Amino acid sequence: MPNLATFLLHSAAARGDRIAVRHDDSTLTYAELDEASARVAALLRDRGVRPGDRVALTMPNVPLFPVVSYGILRVGGVVVPMNPLLKAREVAFTLHDCGARIVLASPLFAGEVTKAAAQSGTACLVTEPVAFDDMLRAHEPMPGIVDRTDDDPALILYTSGTTGTPKGAVLSHRNLATNTATTAETLVQAGPDDVLFGGLPLFHAFGQTCTLHTAVSVGATLTLLPKFEPGRALEIMARDGVTVFLGVPTMYAALLHAELPDGFDASRLRLAVSGGASLPVEVLHGFERRFGATVLEGYGLSETSPVAAFNHPDRPRKPGSIGQPVRGVEMKLVSEAGGQVPPGEVGEIAIRGDNVMAGYWNRPEATEEAIRDGWFHSGDLARVDEDGFYFIVDRKKDLIIRGGYNVYPREVEEVLYEHPAVAEAAVVGVPHPALGEEIAAVITLRPGAEATVEEIRDHVRARVAAYKYPRLVTVTTELPKGPTGKILKRAIVVADR
Structure with missing residues (x-):
């Protein structure tokens, strides 16, 4: 084609x-x-x-x-x-x-x-x-x-x-056509009777391939929402009989905590797809309980068209995992030295397949740095288990090194989301004169919920090693987000210092 x-x-x-x-x-x-x-x-x-x-x-x-x-x-x-x-x-x-x-x-x-x-x-x-x-x-x-x-x-x-x-x-054209076909046929398993939720920006890779081109490739309906707002999203899901919801983790958290309209009916919803960032396991289970649809988490980047890995609908899934490589794609984890790391150890995700971009426009040096021997180096850190399921640890650049110990923000964020008052959470490293970096958490609370900084800190301290819990905790009304709804860690302000 x-x-x-x-x-x-x-x-x-x-x-x-x-x-x-x-x-x-x-x-x-x-x-x-x-x-x-x-x-x-x-x-x-x-x-x-x-x-x-x-x-x-x-x-x-x-x-x-x-x-x-x-x-x-x-x-x-x-x-x-x-x-x-x-x-x-x-x-x-x-x-x-x-x-x-x-x-x-x-x-x-x-x-x-x-x-x-x-x-x-x-x-x-x-x-x-x-x-x-x-x-x-x-x-x-x-x-x-x-x-x-x-x-x-x-x-x-x-x-x-x-x-x-x-x-x-x-x-x-090959990148997008093959990735669209893989998404439609093996992941979403879409058909002409499906209605896909179009709340992801179409100027983004996730929205382009997984909503627009996937819907058009099978003759399905794409129902659009120009700016995501949970109340409007719920109305559209019920009004148009959405069968496949596609979103980023902040959308799932917002829908989980939103008030359902009177007579709300999402009985046609059969599948929800999450990507763009790590989906907290508590949010995944909460969404499934509330809406009765299976949530499948996947992984990809603009440079990979975007889908590279997925929890496939016809295989056992592992909540918290980004799944296994999709059709036509290979993945491996590599060390700083470039060698492949064994199962259970942390390495950088490298990807090879028809989905990998040709390169960066007019950036030959950046292309050579990103694509080595045919493998695209993602900058994301992960572990892979014996079954071939990958688990994102964090962005390579988000890694916090506190007193010589590696701390992966994703692990701490998962614990924060387990607290009943926490709606959203982000963990970042801030400079520290003796330790190199200190761990800071910035959270928002669920509507009507209350929690002190001390309660949040103690909640995490009881559940992770002493060097991992956030000494600095900030409660705010809203976390900064990018156009897809992904939390922008670079824009986070830590108040408790």
């Missing part, structure tokens, strides 16, 4: 009258999505977009996102999605770095994008509802799709840049 847009063509031909995308009362059937994206392709072609050109887009989870995204793919372009909340300086960097020919921007976020486009010399097209609709109607749908090879770029996803300048992970 040389062009990822083939997914859409097949589903439109097989079930054109079925709803492909829903956003509240707004819907697009597969036939409508097919035609609208073909008009976008014609528009872009007339604006000078040629195969291989990068086309950026910045918009929330609305039906126009898949319309534009598949339109770019149809004309042979490379999709460069951006977080709508980026400021002009950040947008300009991405546009300049990838050499985007044109950027399409939602009117809600056009101010920063138009400034950035002017700075970078990129053509900008604002998707004003009436004007853009008229523009599309003026273009006849482009017939067919432009042929691409398996190795041609389809998508460039810019990493968060936590360790410096953002880098664009280049994902090919």
